[in-house]
Amino acid sequence: MDRAVVVGAGVLGASVAYHLARSGAEVIVLEAERPASGASGATLSIDVTHLQTPHAYYRLNREGSEGHLRLAEELGGPSWRHPAPLIQWADGDAAQQALRERALQARSWGHACGLAPAAALREAAPAVDPAACTAEEVVVHTGAAWFDAPRFVHALLEAAARHGAELHYRTPVTGLLREGTRVAGVVAGERRFTASAVVNCAGPAAEALAAIAGVRLPMRAVPGLLVESGRLTDSPLEAILAAPRIDLRPTPDGGVLALSRDIDAHLGGPLDGLPQELFRRAGDVLPKLLRAGPAAARVGVCPVPLDGFPLVGAVPEAPGLYHLVAHSGVTLAPVLGRLAAREITTGRPSPELAAYRPYRSMSGDVYAENMRAMGRHVSRGSAEPHVQL
Numbered sequence: 001m002d003r004a005v006v007v008g009a010g011v012l013g014a015s016v017a018y019h020l021a022r023s024g025a026e027v028i029v030l031e032a033e034r035p036a037s038g039a040s041g042a043t044l045s046i047d048v049t050h051l052q053t054p055h056a057y058y059r060l061n062r063e064g065s066e067g068h069l070r071l072a073e074e075l076g077g078p079s080w081r082h083p084a085p086l087i088q089w090a091d092g093d094a095a096q097q098a099l100r101e102r103a104l105q106a107r108s109w110g111h112a113c114g115l116a117p118a119a120a121l122r123e124a125a126p127a128v129d130p131a132a133c134t135a136e137e138v139v140v141h142t143g144a145a146w147f148d149a150p151r152f153v154h155a156l157l158e159a160a161a162r163h164g165a166e167l168h169y170r171t172p173v174t175g176l177l178r179e180g181t182r183v184a185g186v187v188a189g190e191r192r193f194t195a196s197a198v199v200n201c202a203g204p205a206a207e208a209l210a211a212i213a214g215v216r217l218p219m220r221a222v223p224g225l226l227v228e229s230g231r232l233t234d235s236p237l238e239a240i241l242a243a244p245r246i247d248l249r250p251t252p253d254g255g256v257l258a259l260s261r262d263i264d265a266h267l268g269g270p271l272d273g274l275p276q277e278l279f280r281r282a283g284d285v286l287p288k289l290l291r292a293g294p295a296a297a298r299v300g301v302c303p304v305p306l307d308g309f310p311l312v313g314a315v316p317e318a319p320g321l322y323h324l325v326a327h328s329g330v331t332l333a334p335v336l337g338r339l340a341a342r343e344i345t346t347g348r349p350s351p352e353l354a355a356y357r358p359y360r361s362m363s364g365d366v367y368a369e370n371m372r373a374m375g376r377h378v379s380r381g382s383a384e385p386h387v388q389l
Helices: 011-022 055-075 093-108 119-124 149-162 203-212 274-285 288-292 329-346 351-356 369-374
Strands: 003-007 026-030 081-083 086-088 113-117 137-141 145-147 166-168 175-179 182-188 191-194 197-200 219-229 240-242 247-250 256-259 294-305 311-314 321-325
Touching: 003 011, 003 182, 011 026, 011 149, 011 197, 011 321, 011 329, 026 149, 055 081, 055 145, 055 149, 055 329, 055 351, 086 119, 093 113, 093 137, 113 119, 119 137, 149 166, 149 329, 175 203, 182 197, 197 203, 197 329, 203 219, 203 294, 203 321, 219 274, 256 274, 274 288, 274 294, 311 329, 311 351, 321 329, 329 351
Parallel strands: 003 026, 003 197, 026 166, 086 240, 197 321
Antiparallel strands: 081 145, 086 137, 113 137, 175 182, 182 191, 219 256, 219 294, 240 247, 247 256, 311 321
């Protein structure tokens, strides 16, 4: 393998570029906008290992989670990983029982979590309104973390550059070079970049890039609304909260980032007050947010394979074009980047990736158990990425 062109500088593109360059490959990264300007810069970015099933997929996510620790040691500098307890609770007996069963299953797999009385929530996050949690029991994940994804991306790309990678930003790919059926490079405006392997890490645009080669990727683009608060000057949030109708986590500058998946179900057209509703829900859990006020809101678009599992590898009809798409990209980036780089450089398939090939059989729009656990309603449509509050 002489040269690899990586299309996309989000978490997956940055990770595979770093691992390829570290292995000695010649690497060119092409990004249509700026690093982490797409889905990687507009997600909740928490460790989602606790949500993943079946066991093999849980293990892959756990490898990704643990890989962040190893990468932080390798790369040095300020860390993008912020350890914090993740606390879950549910409303109603049925939902609480389902949450309890999932926690017990995860713990049987060796996951660091346990059941605790509701008082544990008040100890970890004293600013939470007591009325926001009616459950008598919560689930506490002690080994959880949230990620500063843009910092992670920049750390990987800077390390890739130190290993010789070329980084080209604001360079959208407009076509593919072919040698027969094989993809042999890309076209970016007036420029042509030949390659032994083109790595499709274009996130929501990965489907369109694959289509140029006549490949259909079984995926869709799913919008998600995020609202960020102003800085909490006293009692900042120091835990990740998975409440019944909203998820909250700290931000690097002392604010809070909020996401609600049932609000996301209404995206795809005019926002019609959805950012304000999301912030109101956040204030119901953390009343101090109402004093801090909202600082920003944005819509991110996440690439979601139809069954919820990653799409990794080439398709026989278009050799030379290697796809890397995942909706849990921040958690999975360390392991997927490492395994994909090894496959690309050695030509040997990885057994750990065998279940995630893009050409695998899928039964309609069936989602993986982890998607159902998240309660994600997937809708088509688009929304403006920058929102006025």
